[in-house]
Each structure stands twice: as structure tokens, then as C-alpha cells.
Amino acid sequence: MTVKAPPVVAPFSTLEQAVEAVAELLAPLAGMGLWMVTKVEGDQWIPLAVRDRRYGFVRGATFDWRSTPCVHMVAGEAPCVAGDVGRVPVYADCGLQQHFRFAAFAGHPIHNGHGELFGTVCGFHPEPLDLDPVELLPRLGAAARVVTTYLAHEELIEDTRRRAERAELESRTDPMTGVLNRRGWELAMEQEQARIARTGSSAAVVLVDLDGLKRVNDSEGHDAGDALIHRLARVLTTQTRSRDVVARLGGDEFAMLLGGVEHNVAAQVVDRIRGALARAHVDATLTWSWAGVLGSLEEALAEADLLLIEHKKRHGRPA
Helix, strand or coil: CCCCCCCCCCCCCCHHHHHHHHHHHHCCHHHCCEEEEEEEECCEEEEEEEEECCCCCCCCCCEEHHHCHHHHHHCCCCCCEECCHHHCHHHHCCHHHHCCCCCEEEEEEEECCCCCEEEEEEEEECCCCCCCHHHHHHHHHHHHHHHHHHHHHHHHHHHHHHHHHHHHHCCCECCCCCCECHHHHHHHHHHHHHHHHHHCCCEEEEEEEECCHHHHHHHHCHHHHHHHHHHHHHHHHHCCCCCCEEEECCCCEEEEEEECCCHHHHHHHHHHHHHHHHHCCCCEEEEEEEECCCCCHHHHHHHHHHHHHHHHHHCCCCC
16 A cells, blocks of 8 residues: 655645634534634624534625624623523624524634734534533634734744835835835735735725826926925825835825724824825825725725726816
8 A cells, every 4th residue: 555645734824824724623613503713803803714514604794893792702701602692691682693693602812923902713503502611712722822823923024024125115216206116116015915915914005196286387387396296205204104105106196005004093194194284285185995804905096096086076187
């Protein structure tokens, strides 16, 4: 009989691979009808990996984090393991019951390498089960720790990777303003999208269109127009962190990529940028969109661009 050696096991290269492996390990555990690895993104609870034997779960569905039993589990308000949720009112009455009924629940929080909540591993079943917390909790903790270890590893190497990326980007700059040119922007988008895939992070795309450049060029001369472009670029660069990028995509069109920001934080940053432009007496139109773990930066860019076109049409400006 010929025996083949087992294949070499490769390390995870994306978050999706890591959570899918964890979900596969959880699938046969405790007879649960549904196991998930989820991410908490603002107010959203997003299933990243699903093993479903009872519910017909729709991939890509998202839920309100506050409606889930996990919000109470993470806060220490209810047990991690409940074989009969009828005995745990916050589980029995939670909003998630309106989407799919469950009578048994088990879960454990997942944290990133900084100890911040990332998401949960959790299981559901439509009927009560005889669940043993002493047996189940260590397994759930181990599953959560696999994801935490992956995230911590990525965080450790992220700074080195970002420094190398920054050096590569610096060779692709707009000679007039010193910010990235269009090719640099495209490369930055590729790098940030890869980062989202590796770490499950999120990012925002901001488009900035300078208003009245032609009028300034015609009435005050091109030197005045160039000075206005410089002032816009300077304001944008002073509003960014080290991980963010600013690019000039064309004559009067700029873009910003804000990495690792939740939706509500991105909204605050955009408001801050608008205020900084107003104080610098730079008239510009800002539109933006956000991409989470299930979205893409290209889709966010297209949405921001569509919003910019709609704004120009409403205000009688050429698109």
C-alpha cells in the first residue's frame, strides 16, 4: 500500500481564510444548527464565516449589533452558554429573534491584538440543548484566540509593511503639489484593499473638487490658480494621519484615502476637513463613501464620484 505524506499546511494569508477555518472547526460542536464568526463594525454585526445546518442562512446578511445576544454576552450581562435561552430574558427577547428563532445560544468575544472588541464566535439552535459550559467554553475561547492571534500577527507586521508601501508611493507624486499622482492613488487603493482583506479593517474614500479654479485663472491669472491648488493640497495634508493618503487626480480634483476608520469616525473627519477648508478660504466640494469588511474601495470610489456628479448637476456646474 502506498501512503502519501500529508500536504504542507500554509499559513493564513487573509482574514477570510482564518475565520473560515475557525468556522469549520466549530461546525460539529455541541450539535448546534448554526455557527458563525462575526465582526462588529460600528452598529453592525457582520457574519464573516457561517456553518449552517438548520436555518438556511443568507450569506452577506448583516444585523444591528444591539439586537444580538452577543451584545449582552460581551458586556457580561448574560452567560456565554445558554442551553435554554427561555431562562435568560435578554436572549429570549432580543431583536435577533425576529430574524431567526433560537432556543440555545453559545458565544465568546473576539478581541484584536490591542484588546479591543473585534467580533464574536457564536452558535444558535432552534430548540433547547443540553450544553455543558465547562466543556464548551474552553473550545469557544480557543476558537476566538485563533482569530485574535491572526489579527495580532497582522498588526505586528503592519507598520513594517506600511513603511515599505509609503516608500513605494513617494516615487509617484504630483510634481506641482507633492501629493500622490493618479498612479500613486491607484497603488494606494490596491494596498489598502489588500489590508482590508488581511485584517478586516475599513476605510473611507473622499473626493475633493476645487470650486472656481477656472474663474480664478481667468480673472487673476494662472499663478493665482496654482496658489489656490497649493493651498487646497496643504489643507488636505494637514488633516491626515500618517496612514492616510492625499492624491491629485486631475487639474482641480483631489482624493483622500482614510485607512482604518469606522463610518462614524470618517463622517467626523470629513466635517473637520470641510471646516479647515473654510478657514483657509478654499471653496471645494467634498463627497465621500466608506467601505467595510464586506465592501470594496472601488465601489466606494464609484459612489463618491456619483455623489460628486450629482452635486455638480444640482448646482449647475459641468460634470
